[in-house]
Amino acid sequence: MDLVLIEALEVDTVIGVYDWERTITQTLRLDLTLGTDIRPAAADDDIDLTLNYAAISERIIAFAGEHDFALVETFAERLAETLRDTFGIAWLRLTVRKPGAVPSADAVGVCIERGNWTGGA
Numbered sequence: 749m750d751l752v753l754i755e756a757l758e759v760d761t762v763i764g765v766y767d768w769e770r771t772i773t774q775t776l777r778l779d780l781t782l783g784t785d786i787r788p789a790a791a792d793d794d795i796d797l798t799l800n801y802a803a804i805s806e807r808i809i810a811f812a813g814e815h816d817f818a819l820v821e822t823f824a825e826r827l828a829e830t831l832r833d834t835f836g837i838a839w840l841r842l843t844v845r846k847p848g849a850v851p852s853a854d855a856v857g858v859c860i861e862r863g864n865w866t867g868g869a
């Protein structure tokens with residue numbers, strides 16, 4: 749399996765468990781690793797035969813604007829489900845970081861993997 753990457757994508761959303769967090773927008777930083785087979789796209793030099801990282805990034809930005817979860821866990825789980833359903837992604841790793849949430853840390857967050865890693869050539 750090959751991998752398509754989206755790194756340090758910043759999205760604005762309402763996120764947090766505290767009352768004050770329900771009234772503001774905060775920035776999350778996302779890293780995605782998307783499992784696919786890039787050989788058909790490379791053979792034909794055709795964007796329609798691969799995972800379009802620009803289209804996926806736009807969907808993520810829209811998703812963040814459409815939802816207001818309390819937990820980064822919920823954001824990650826629901827986003828992974830949406831992306832896999834929308835783009836037919838076999839396997840993905842998604843890291844969601846919340847910079848500034850813990851002042852003495854660069855960022856806190858979660859990392860999840862969903863789907864089946866087929867391996868192979």
Ligand SMILES: Nc1nc2c(c(=O)[nH]1)N=C([C@H](O)[C@@H](O)CO)CN2
Pocket residue numbers: 763764765766769818819820821846848849850
């Ligand atoms: N495992 C988690 N812990 C915490 C979360 C979270 O989403 N997942 N959220 C908060 C608060 O919203 C915090 O980010 C505010 O600074 C605390 N712990």
